[in-house]
Amino acid sequence: MSMSNKRKAIDIAYQAITYLASSVSLLALSMIVYFVWSNGSGLLNMDLLTKDYHAKYYNGEMVEVGDYSTTLRPSDLDDDIYYSEQYGIGLSDAKDREGNPIILVEYIASDSPMLKLADRNSEDIIALEEGMLISKVAFFDKATALRTFGAEYMVNELDSATDFREIVFTSLGGGIRGSIITTLYLIGMTMAMALPIGVFTAIYLNEFAKKNRITSTLRTLIDTLTGVPSIIYGLMGLAVFVPLTISVTPATSGNLISGSLTLAVILLPVIIKSTEESLKVVPDGLRQASLALGANETQTTFKVVLPSSIPGILTASLLGIGRVIGESAALIFAIGTAVKDDISIFGKSTSLAVHIWSMMTDEPANIELSSTIAIIILMIVLVLNITVKLLSKKFMKPMQ
Amino acid sequence: MNTNTRKKKRVDQIVRSIFLASTLLSASFIIIIVIFIVMKGITPFITDNDGLGVVNIWTFLTGTVWLQGTAFQSNLYAVGFIIVNTLYIAFLSLLLSLPVGVLTALFIAKIAPKRLAEFLRTIVELLASIPSIVYGLFGSGIILTFVYNLAELFGVQSKGGNSVLATVLVLALMTLPTITAVSEVAIRSVRKDIEEGSLALGATRTQTNFKVVLASAKSGIFAAAILGIGRSLGEATAVSLVAGNAKSGPNLGLFDITTTLTSTMLQGLKETTGVDYDIRFSVGIVLMIVILLTNFILNAVKKRVGNVNVK
Numbered sequence: 036m037s038m039s040n041k042r043k044a045i046d047i048a049y050q051a052i053t054y055l056a057s058s059v060s061l062l063a064l065s066m067i068v069y070f071v072w073s074n075g076s077g078l079l080n081m082d083l084l085t086k087d088y089h090a091k092y093y094n095g096e097m098v099e100v101g102d103y104s105t106t107l108r109p110s111d112l113d114d115d116i117y118y119s120e121q122y123g124i125g126l127s128d129a130k131d132r133e134g135n136p137i138i139l140v141e142y143i144a145s146d147s148p149m150l151k152l153a154d155r156n157s158e159d160i161i162a163l164e165e166g167m168l169i170s171k172v173a174f175f176d177k178a179t180a181l182r183t184f185g186a187e188y189m190v191n192e193l194d195s196a197t198d199f200r201e202i203v204f205t206s207l208g209g210g211i212r213g214s215i216i217t218t219l220y221l222i223g224m225t226m227a228m229a230l231p232i233g234v235f236t237a238i239y240l241n242e243f244a245k246k247n248r249i250t251s252t253l254r255t256l257i258d259t260l261t262g263v264p265s266i267i268y269g270l271m272g273l274a275v276f277v278p279l280t281i282s283v284t285p286a287t288s289g290n291l292i293s294g295s296l297t298l299a300v301i302l303l304p305v306i307i308k309s310t311e312e313s314l315k316v317v318p319d320g321l322r323q324a325s326l327a328l329g330a331n332e333t334q335t336t337f338k339v340v341l342p343s344s345i346p347g348i349l350t351a352s353l354l355g356i357g358r359v360i361g362e363s364a365a366l367i368f369a370i371g372t373a374v375k376d377d378i379s380i381f382g383k384s385t386s387l388a389v390h391i392w393s394m395m396t397d398e399p400a401n402i403e404l405s406s407t408i409a410i411i412i413l414m415i416v417l418v419l420n421i422t423v424k425l426l427s428k429k430f431m432k433p434m435q
Numbered sequence: 436m437n438t439n440t441r442k443k444k445r446v447d448q449i450v451r452s453i454f455l456a457s458t459l460l461s462a463s464f465i466i467i468i469v470i471f472i473v474m475k476g477i478t479p480f481i482t483d484n485d486g487l488g489v490v491n492i493w494t495f496l497t498g499t500v501w502l503q504g505t506a507f508q509s510n511l512y513a514v515g516f517i518i519v520n521t522l523y524i525a526f527l528s529l530l531l532s533l534p535v536g537v538l539t540a541l542f543i544a545k546i547a548p549k550r551l552a553e554f555l556r557t558i559v560e561l562l563a564s565i566p567s568i569v570y571g572l573f574g575s576g577i578i579l580t581f582v583y584n585l586a587e588l589f590g591v592q593s594k595g596g597n598s599v600l601a602t603v604l605v606l607a608l609m610t611l612p613t614i615t616a617v618s619e620v621a622i623r624s625v626r627k628d629i630e631e632g633s634l635a636l637g638a639t640r641t642q643t644n645f646k647v648v649l650a651s652a653k654s655g656i657f658a659a660a661i662l663g664i665g666r667s668l669g670e671a672t673a674v675s676l677v678a679g680n681a682k683s684g685p686n687l688g689l690f691d692i693t694t695t696l697t698s699t700m701l702q703g704l705k706e707t708t709g710v711d712y713d714i715r716f717s718v719g720i721v722l723m724i725v726i727l728l729t730n731f732i733l734n735a736v737k738k739r740v741g742n743v744n745v746k
Contacts, residue, residue: 046641053546056538060558060615063608067565067573074576235457243451244458256462264669264726266697267468270719274471300464307461331443333450361566364671367701388568395575395676402576409569420564 071413075406078209082166083407086210087376088390090168093161093204095152100198106144116141117190123147124193126169126186132401138169138182138189140204155201166207173200211408213376214390217291220378221366221386222359224295225302226352232299233306234348238336240307241314242322260304265365272297272369286381289370294386297369298359305358306351313347314340350423357419360412363388372396387412472723476716484510484710495717500683501699506711514696514721516684521695521725523687524599525667528606533660535607536614537649543615544622545644556619563612571673574605579677586690593690597679600689605673610663617662621655622648657737661730668726671697696722 104123112118116125123144131137140163143149149163163169172189173179174196180189193199236257244250276293280286286293317340325335366386372393375384385393387408394401479490487510498513539559543552579596582604586593625648633643649656679692680702686693694702700715700722 042639042642046639049641049645050546053538053542056535057542057547057555059535060539060555060562060611063611064558064562066577067569070573070577071569232457232460235454236461239451239454239458243454253458253462256465259465262665262726262730263465263468264665264671264697264722266669266671266700267472267719267723270472270475270700270716271464271468274475274716275467303461303464332447333443336450357564361568363566363568364697364701367672388566391568391572392672392676395572400575402572405572406576409572412566412569416564416566417561420560424560 068413071406071409073406074402075404075408075410078404078407079410083210084215085212086208087206088208088210088213088374089376090208091206093152093206094155095149095161095163095202095204096155096200097148097198098151098153098160099148102148104144104147106146109142112142117186118142119190119193121194122149124149124163126190128186132403133399136183136185138186140165140167140169149202152202163202163204164206168205168207170203170205172202174198175200209404211387211390211404211411213378214374214385214387214408216378217375217384218360218386220291220380221295221298222356224292224380225298225359226355228295229299229302229306229355230348230352233303233351234310234341236303237307237310237314237344238340241311242336242340243332257304257307260300261308265301265362266368268297268301269365269368271300272365276369280381284381289368289383291370291378291380291382291384294366294370297365298362301362301365302355302358305354306348309347309351309354310344311347313344313350317343346426346429350426353419353423353426357416360386360415361388362386363392367392469723472716472719475713476718476720478713479510479512479710479717484713487710490710490714490717496721499685501694502682507709510710512710512714512717514699514718516686517694517696517699517718518721518725519685520599520681520693521668521697521722522729523685524602524606524693524695525664525729527599527603528610528667529660529663531603531607532610532614532663533656536611536659536663537618537656539611539615540618540622541644541649544619545648559612559615562608563616567609567670567673570605570609571676573608574601574673574677578604582690589690591690594679594692597677597692598690599686599693601677602674602693602695603689605677606667606670609670609673610666613666614659614663617659618652618656621652621659624655625651653740654737657733657740661733661737664729664733665726668729669697669722671701674698675701696725 103121106120106123108118108120108125112125113127116127118125124140124147125142127139127141129137129139143163143165147163152161152163154161169182169189171179171181172193174192175198177192177196180192182189240250240254244253272293273289276296277289280290280293280296281288284290284292321339321343322335325339326332330338363386366389370385370389371383372385372389373383374390374393375382378384391405391408391412394405478484480492480495481489483489487508490510490512494511495513495515496518497515498511499516500511500513501517502513503509503511539555543555543559547555578601581596582598582601583593583596585600586596586598629647629651630643633647634640638646674695675698678694678698680698681692681694684693696718700718
């Protein structure tokens, strides 16, 4: 009896260890989600998705001296906002990521002269916008109001001057529009290349290829791709696709086409495997019936076999999109790491994942925006995964 | 009728050749990868590198300093210590992820109630789908701080937490879902009669799980370990964010900064010609050989221990 009690205690201890081990996965996932959410959720809004990443600098001056604002201080303006009645702008003090003082434009009256400024660097008319930063206002007859002197000082100086020599302001930047567009381009171009080649390969291997040494060699070669680390694909992109695209397109360096070609090669084994799996569950009877009814091979393939394998192709596409969104190492080599706002398929720019890498290798690392992008990536990957799971539950089972 | 049949045959032939061409193209990429990387990668060893002189292949493979002198002005590159670092880190991370992964798999497959098992399986799938850059971000945000504080506790001043330990932890986390998923399949495919035999002989459920089921699944578990090692060896971006970029080594202390083959390749890629550029392809060749050899050796070991052999 005491022996069996001892056994029981040991068994419980062993079981407890498995509970403990399993909690590691749960803990890891919760910590990752908690980490990116607590760091990144603050920046998550629509503006982020539509704004440029790089700040733009403007030098403006009054178009017509004396054209002042007549708007009184709006009553709903917070107490810590200083309002210039003459120029119709509300400014507040803030700190940037490095802790330096900045002056933020909180409010602009609709008749503010700041909405129509002459650009000192061109002929254009430029406008100060809410959310921009003012670095300094220089005057003709007195000292410059720098951002380091604070918003209150700047407002007082502005209101006590009839004119100013120049106002230097910047757009805030920090948006990820460029990286979102890049990611979408990459998804589109990669799938357009990888899907047909992958599906055709799967059809050939499953429908036409004879069972011989050559076929099994071809299979082995394709399967070997699965084990290649993505950084090696990146090297191939750099050595093969970058020179190739430079020689046949206007590109002069790594570009979105060379990136997509590299990603397409990465996706091929995934697409081939998933498509083949769904081709395998198409019953042979269907093919024979089609052929017996007088259809030729081509018709049978495209009208009978292929439609039955659509769930598999769809699954492969979703997995592929997830891979494109998450891929970083290969793209660092095959495109580059320069974050851009103006996107061309012949130029460099970063996908969302590479955007994170680019910011994390900067000094100081921008963990906040990186986490925000990570939230977006995680949400997309999560949705893709759930969809794949539902798809395979819905379509794959009844065919077997 | 006859011409129609012939036309159909002709279409069949064209379509079939398109399919064949796609297949040949798909199969050719692995060859293209090898040829181009080898071609670029051997350049530093067979040319005089714009007057800098040939890189000595023996010192390259055995040296303990990545680069002596200035980039683009020296041919003294070496990856010997980086090979040691890479293998060291991969095996240390396996030491963490394999037991945790296998026990989790055992829990999911045999011990947990059905609902909990399904829930955990989803958690593991989600972990597996998280891109490596997010693991890197998490690593440099949380794990670096943790390692930094831990090092301080031991009276060591680590370089912001960038270290062997941080790299090992990140890689262990990243390989955990792979190892768990593959082991679970192995555990679930253990033949029922072996289990029932053990139970019938009077072993408890837990004894059976640990002594019989795990032993019977060891071939599959070994396969999981090989997959995990492969992923650790090839992982790049996450590692580069927590390794600390050591310039010489080997770096065996847990709180020392380190570098791996992949993080070295990602370091300061600026120019696109010259030896400092080509040498990354040489490191790529070394990485591929290291992965192939490791796989080969582990598979040989697996064959020796893989047979079901319940004691």
